[in-house]
Amino acid sequence: MSELLEQRVPDLGDFSDVEVIEVLVKPGDRVERESPLITLETDKATMDVPATAAGVIQEVKVRKGERVSKDSLIALLASTGGDTVKIPSLSETVVMAKPAADASTQLLVIGAGPGGYTAAFRAADLGLAVTLVDRWPQLGGVCLNVGCIPSKALLHAARVIEEAESMSAHGIKFQAPEIDAAALKQWKDRVVGKLTAGLANLARQRKVTVIRGTARFASAHRAEVTGEDGRTQVIGFEQCIIAAGSEPARIPGLPDDARVVDSTGALELAGIPKRFLVIGGGIIGLEMACVYDGLGSEVSVVELTDTLMPGTDRDLVRPLEKRLKSRYAAVLTGTKVTGVAASDKGLTVTFEGKGAPKPQLYDGVLCAVGRVPNGRAIGAEAAGVTVDERGYVPVDRQMRTNVPHIFAIGDVIGQPMLAHKATHEGKVAAEVAAGQKSAFDARVIPSVAYTDPEVAWVGVTETEAQVLGRKLGRGQFPWMASGRSLALNRDDGFTKLLFDPETHRVVGGGIVGTNAGDLISEVALAIEMGATAADVGLTVHPHPTLSETVAFAAEAFEGTLTDLYIPRK
Numbered sequence: 126m127s128e129l130l131e132q133r134v135p136d137l138g139d140f141s142d143v144e145v146i147e148v149l150v151k152p153g154d155r156v157e158r159e160s161p162l163i164t165l166e167t168d169k170a171t172m173d174v175p176a177t178a179a180g181v182i183q184e185v186k187v188r189k190g191e192r193v194s195k196d197s198l199i200a201l202l203a204s205t206g207g208d209t210v211k212i213p214s215l216s217e218t219v220v221m222a223k224p225a226a227d228a229s230t231q232l233l234v235i236g237a238g239p240g241g242y243t244a245a246f247r248a249a250d251l252g253l254a255v256t257l258v259d260r261w262p263q264l265g266g267v268c269l270n271v272g273c274i275p276s277k278a279l280l281h282a283a284r285v286i287e288e289a290e291s292m293s294a295h296g297i298k299f300q301a302p303e304i305d306a307a308a309l310k311q312w313k314d315r316v317v318g319k320l321t322a323g324l325a326n327l328a329r330q331r332k333v334t335v336i337r338g339t340a341r342f343a344s345a346h347r348a349e350v351t352g353e354d355g356r357t358q359v360i361g362f363e364q365c366i367i368a369a370g371s372e373p374a375r376i377p378g379l380p381d382d383a384r385v386v387d388s389t390g391a392l393e394l395a396g397i398p399k400r401f402l403v404i405g406g407g408i409i410g411l412e413m414a415c416v417y418d419g420l421g422s423e424v425s426v427v428e429l430t431d432t433l434m435p436g437t438d439r440d441l442v443r444p445l446e447k448r449l450k451s452r453y454a455a456v457l458t459g460t461k462v463t464g465v466a467a468s469d470k471g472l473t474v475t476f477e478g479k480g481a482p483k484p485q486l487y488d489g490v491l492c493a494v495g496r497v498p499n500g501r502a503i504g505a506e507a508a509g510v511t512v513d514e515r516g517y518v519p520v521d522r523q524m525r526t527n528v529p530h531i532f533a534i535g536d537v538i539g540q541p542m543l544a545h546k547a548t549h550e551g552k553v554a555a556e557v558a559a560g561q562k563s564a565f566d567a568r569v570i571p572s573v574a575y576t577d578p579e580v581a582w583v584g585v586t587e588t589e590a591q592v593l594g595r596k597l598g599r600g601q602f603p604w605m606a607s608g609r610s611l612a613l614n615r616d617d618g619f620t621k622l623l624f625d626p627e628t629h630r631v632v633g634g635g636i637v638g639t640n641a642g643d644l645i646s647e648v649a650l651a652i653e654m655g656a657t658a659a660d661v662g663l664t665v666h667p668h669p670t671l672s673e674t675v676a677f678a679a680e681a682f683e684g685t686l687t688d689l690y691i692p693r694k
Contacts, residue, residue: 238266283419600682
């Protein structure tokens, strides 16, 4: 049986008759120990009064605008057990040292990446006064500035070079390309500049206040924003959306050398190294490997696990791996980098593992071993926001953290760390903040590696199904039987669809080949709409296209395919 605990105002020191500026809970809310219940404000500072135990709020005894003193009853809490905590007095708490806000807003958004700017713009469209804080000189966050967009621009450049090269065997020969890295970087920067300038204009049109700087919470209703000049301003807010993103992970012990870069540094194109090592065989590492291979580097890839793109179905990775091994100096899986030593001659890298080579000398090394969330970089503890041991911020389906008026979206809340996931979460958080009934209920989220060939998948994978013991139906169509892929001189891919064997509904799919990332959306829509194999197969697709391979895969499962002979079982 739960214990009913009185939640009271703690010792306020020299203060009394303090105003309640925010009531953060209502009856029925489940709170954790130390979750803020109300916010108090004096003429000097603010203080959040936390719960003394975990439980469910039964009754709230104060209202916004009331004035309270020591021992004033805040709420009745049905405790769910666990130790209670002593609440420090107003004079003891660090929060009391925080200055009054220099500015205030209805909604503060921390981070202006795809999730953050989407949340800010949607909230502004719904009538909220919004302040958007970001540390980058331009809006767009990592994705637009040093991630998704610039990398795809460079991948396009590499693809043009490779396509021209591949046609030499078919009667069209070009001279070897001359790479002007500085001019290529300028073009890439112009692509980024067009998009970031467009975002700035959208912010002005919506009257979103944009502040350049790094934000950290000072309390549950205050954030300190430090600009490049070191000056700090305090922003008061009624609600907040955390969209703080993630940073590249680093391997301990790498030398502090300009020739050792992360994904951000690799996009700067400071030079095209003759011999280039990519540490990490995941999506980011392999995309950058494709860029530098196309630009003329002799590329090697090393991956700690036994396969490239760990967790992805092996059949999808196999065509990519085959192509990379035919082009790259080495593709080392099941291999660990044990050291990188810098010298005037280059970077000497040592390896460990089955089939590991002797130490190798490289002119450049990219560390692409994943990303880490920025949950611990925003002072979340000052706001009472829970951050787990890995730096992620847990949220519910409405994107709320454990502090009801603070939301979190994007990389900082967990995998998959994808821009298109963050944008949808941003809209949900903005709509909930504006009082709408909204929730994130996507059935599936597509993933794409923009390598050459591209690899894309969505929904249930065969790898997951095997672990869970789940039976799946499968339909597959090889691109060597596609007229369009043959005309593109790229028949190294295939399309597969996965079905519930009883209902024949599409539950997953994967595509490897040119433009797989564009094609996977049809599979995602089929899953969201509950489409069956017949629904997909009977939808007339244009010919000759790569998109018709999706219909052919459905027909292969249904047994109606005529473009291949598949004996009846």
